Amino acid sequence: MSDTIIKKLKFDDKGLIAAVIQDVDNNEVLMLGYMNEEAVRRTLKGPYVTFWSRSRRKYWVKGETSGHTQEVKEIYFDCDQDALLIKVKQNIAACHEGYRTCFFRKIEGEDKPVKIVGQRLFDPEKKYNK
């Protein structure tokens, strides 16, 4: 029956759909990822968000190595049926650079330097380069 939902969705010419990941607790936007049909199916089954990694060309259960999982809480799709919004329970941090959200760089203006917002929750050097 999940095919009924999946058939409603429009995947692009690469077979992908964008998925906005939002913190279910404070509504912070954590990241934007991409899913193919099977990744959507796996995410619907849960308990964790599964993306299709465009760079590594494989399924990617977010947090499978880092432990920084995203537990699926609510799933929405948009009016054009070509984007998903997934509310998750985020463990520790979404960003591999150590920040809670991947959107940690703020554009302050055309002629101003980029501003880092938020605190690092872990040191990526220590986490990934052991």
Added chain:
Amino acid sequence: MSDTIIKKLKFDDKGLIAAVIQDVDNNEVLMLGYMNEEAVRRTLKGPYVTFWSRSRRKYWVKGETSGHTQEVKEIYFDCDQDALLIKVKQNIAACHEGYRTCFFRKIEGEDKPVKIVGQRLFDPEKKYNK
């Protein structure tokens, strides 16, 4: 100097970058749109969000005909430099179907019907088909 910011961003093979639009007041995710370099430049200048409409192949100042504008308040970009997060003051509603957010359909489960969440703030039949 905005080119400095724009040069940091990675546009895809169609010259586009995804932009998550979020309500600055309540953090609701309103929509996902796409921008080319010039649309990013126009959005940086403000006051309103400008997309590149993939279907109509033209610049699209959101709300220019409906009045449902999105006033730019904060702009972020992500760790991969291939997505934007833009916090806006949304006038009336983001969705052309009359809902505040384009993500008004909730997937309740694999074997359950889609649930409409939220109330219509305007009737799209009356708004667009005069």
